Amino acid sequence: MPLPLDLLMFAALIGGILLGYPVSFSIAGVATLFALLGWGLGAFDISLMGALGQRIFGLLTNDVLIAIPLFVFMGVILERSRIAEELLETMGRLFGSIRGGLGVSVVLVGALLAASTGIVGATVVAMGMIALPTMLRNGYSPKLASGIVCTSGTLGQIIPPSTLLIILSDVMSNAYQQAQFEQGKFTIETISVGQIFAAALMPGLVLVGIYIVYLLVRAWLIPSDAPAMREEVVKPSLLEIGSAILPPVVLILAVLGSILGGVATPSEAASVGAIGAVLMAGIRKGASVPLVLLGGLSLIALAILSGLLPIRLQRSDIGGFEIAMAGFYILLSVVGTISIAVSLRQIFKADILKAALTSTMTVTAMIFATILTASVFSLVFVGLGGEDRLADILQSMPGGATGALIFCMLIIFILGFFLDFVEITVILLPLIAPALILMGHDPMWLAVLIAINLQTSFLTPPFGFSLFYLRGAAPKEVTTGHIYLGVIPFIALQIVGVILIWFWPEIAVWLPAKIY
Known part of the structure; x- marks a missing residue:
């Protein structure tokens, strides 16, 4: 009986995470290991990695x-x-x-x-x-x-x-x-x-x-x-x-x-x-309230007006009204940009901006690293026949579609x-x-x-x-x-x-x- 490499792969992933290894490295490492193992045993087509x-x-x-x-x-x-x-x-x-x-x-x-x-x-x-x-x-x-x-x-x-x-x-x-x-x-x-x-x-x-x-x-x-x-x-x-x-x-x-x-x-x-x-x-950090409110209203007005009346200055048939509206749009953009710059300056002085950017980069990197490595994992898992096995398991659940959904919800709850x-x-x-x-x-x-x-x-x-x-x-x-x-x-x-x-x-x- 061939080894159920797909199921062993999933179990190895959970074990690696519980041992405290970084999640992204655990996912990518387990996927690579089982891709090579499956290739060596003739259970995985390595060309799928292409x-x-x-x-x-x-x-x-x-x-x-x-x-x-x-x-x-x-x-x-x-x-x-x-x-x-x-x-x-x-x-x-x-x-x-x-x-x-x-x-x-x-x-x-x-x-x-x-x-x-x-x-x-x-x-x-x-x-x-x-x-x-x-x-x-x-x-x-x-x-x-x-x-x-x-x-x-x-x-x-x-x-x-x-x-x-x-x-x-x-x-x-x-x-x-x-x-x-x-x-x-x-x-x-x-x-x-x-x-x-x-x-x-x-x-x-x-x-x-x-x-x-x-x-x-x-x-x-x-x-x-x-x-x-x-x-x-x-x-x-x-x-x-x-x-x-x-x-x-x-x-x-x-x-x-x-x-x-x-x-x-x-x-x-x-x-x-x-x-x-x-x-x-x-x-909240001391920027001029009238200026920021004016800038915010300018950006809202710019978004609405440019959607209702888009201006294309490169057109040959443009008239005086279009040129005047383009000038007004530019004015709204300048006022909005100034209010953003003033707000950024205030939150930078309050030591908020640098910490916010660092936190954003950290969270985003964690999420995208997990998604990227999960793509590797799912590719290998499917190549080992795991997708077909899961489909067979769900189809064989008592209760049909309802039973399969209850089973999946329980699995998600337990994995949580x-x-x-x-x-x-x-x-x-x-x-x-x-x-x-x-x-x-x-x-x-x-x-x-x-x-x-x-x-x-x-x-x-x-x-x-x-x-x-x-x-x-x-x-x-x-x-x-x-x-x-x-x-x-x-x-x-x-x-x-x-x-x-x-x-x-x-x-x-x-x-x-x-x-x-």
């Missing part, structure tokens, strides 16, 4: 993935400009007088930060340093407080725009196309990032609602776990609420609205978000205990998603179910990233045991969210059907 260059070129020229560093930069700038602190402080004062109100405010701030930054680590650390001590001072159970912070921080993975959804949209689009090719279709449909964003928006808000209902019910049943604020605080005025909430909301509407409305591609919308974050941070969402998305999903789509599952509904499952991987011990982030930022009185026990009810709530979307697919597919 396709590697084309795969890497396709990845590096992928328009969708270009948006990742821009969204990361936007999130880091917003996090370092202390917008999270002001939001938490304002929302805490607004809801703190009711039982469970502080927890509700943390969830709502987590949702806002998720939609404006999309970075789990930054959100968890910020709330762990600001909100967690406040909840403990006011009598919250350390376990509940830890669970609230960890879970609210992970909303950045399901509420768009998020890095997970961008990578997932690319993977699911490729899987959908592959499934259509296997069905013999000549007219191939694709899935856009905007469609995945639209599909994930309502489920993300449903999860926020589930968390809030759970907190209010628990505070009512066990008042000692989530009491009203003991500290005397002044209710925020409407102006304070507006100044804290309005800027991130405007940025969210600009970024998501431009993608969902079909006005901009994801990379263009990410550029809008990055510039908007720079302008907001510039104001040990692997990061990037590894699961780019290694496992390209192998199982085409088979699931061929079985009849809607690709966007499937993408949302998987996204919530992957979001849960941030919470599952022992290697949940949110748990590590909070452990580093939490006060000494919060133990690792408190954090691990605190997230268990929220993992159950995640499962409730998956069940709701499973039985009511309209939650995921209604909005994309309306928009697209």
